[in-house]
Amino acid sequence: MNKKFLSASILSANFSILGKEIKNVLKSGVDMIHFDVMDNHYVPNLTFGPMVLDSIKKLNFSAPIDVHIMAKPVDDLILKFAKCGATFITIHPESTKHLNRTLDIIKENGCKVGLAINPASSTKILDYVIEKLDLILIMSVDPGFSNQKFILNTFKKIHKVKKKINLIKKKIYISVDGGIKICHIQPLLKLGVDILVIGSYIFNNNNYKYIIKKIKNKMNFL
Numbered sequence: 001m002n003k004k005f006l007s008a009s010i011l012s013a014n015f016s017i018l019g020k021e022i023k024n025v026l027k028s029g030v031d032m033i034h035f036d037v038m039d040n041h042y043v044p045n046l047t048f049g050p051m052v053l054d055s056i057k058k059l060n061f062s063a064p065i066d067v068h069i070m071a072k073p074v075d076d077l078i079l080k081f082a083k084c085g086a087t088f089i090t091i092h093p094e095s096t097k098h099l100n101r102t103l104d105i106i107k108e109n110g111c112k113v114g115l116a117i118n119p120a121s122s123t124k125i126l127d128y129v130i131e132k133l134d135l136i137l138i139m140s141v142d143p144g145f146s147n148q149k150f151i152l153n154t155f156k157k158i159h160k161v162k163k164k165i166n167l168i169k170k171k172i173y174i175s176v177d178g179g180i181k182i183c184h185i186q187p188l189l190k191l192g193v194d195i196l197v198i199g200s201y202i203f204n205n206n207n208y209k210y211i212i213k214k215i216k217n218k219m220n221f222l
């Protein structure tokens, strides 16, 4: 079976000690860091930008950083996040007028290419751009906030996306983002999800070692 990854969404971290929070979750076993960029325009919330990513990179860890941009316009931001060392850059199709061009910008600047699909958006768009993608981020909540309720329709959508991926030869990661709790882990992985993005379920627990171990045990015990 392919390796499964746990990505910690730092949107729920304590920003006053962000570096320490990242070191702690990495030490406790998360595989990736998920960095939610929000602009109070594409989504009704405001978070962090390239300067913060730049500081985080100075912590010098090897885990990939998965930059999820919920901002519009997006093309210029991609250049900045690529320069700061993003591993994956994931964007929403609604945030650009010309999706092919935007996906090309991500790749040309040395990052892995991700596309996010909102809960009420169709997967049809994948038919036109799937070959450019390294990652498909299936949103299981409307983007904008942590600690929302997981939307159950996500399971149907994963199934559809998996079928499309199976038709092409390239490895494309399926990542699911939003509202994930312990009860969702096994059903998601069984459907072929590769990356679980989890925020509040990790950071709202005061023992990261304990909660990450609990999640990892579920992930490994399929």
Ligand code: DX5
Residues within 6 Å of the ligand: 009, 011, 012, 034, 036, 068, 141, 142, 143, 144, 145, 146, 147, 148, 177, 178, 179, 180, 197, 198, 199, 200, 201
């Ligand atoms: C929502 C963000 C998610 C969010 C996940 O817009 O993209 O990454 O932080 O956090 P939880 O796990 O709390 O839903």
Ligand code: ZN
Residues within 6 Å of the ligand: 009, 034, 035, 036, 068, 177, 197
């Ligand atoms: Zn996210």
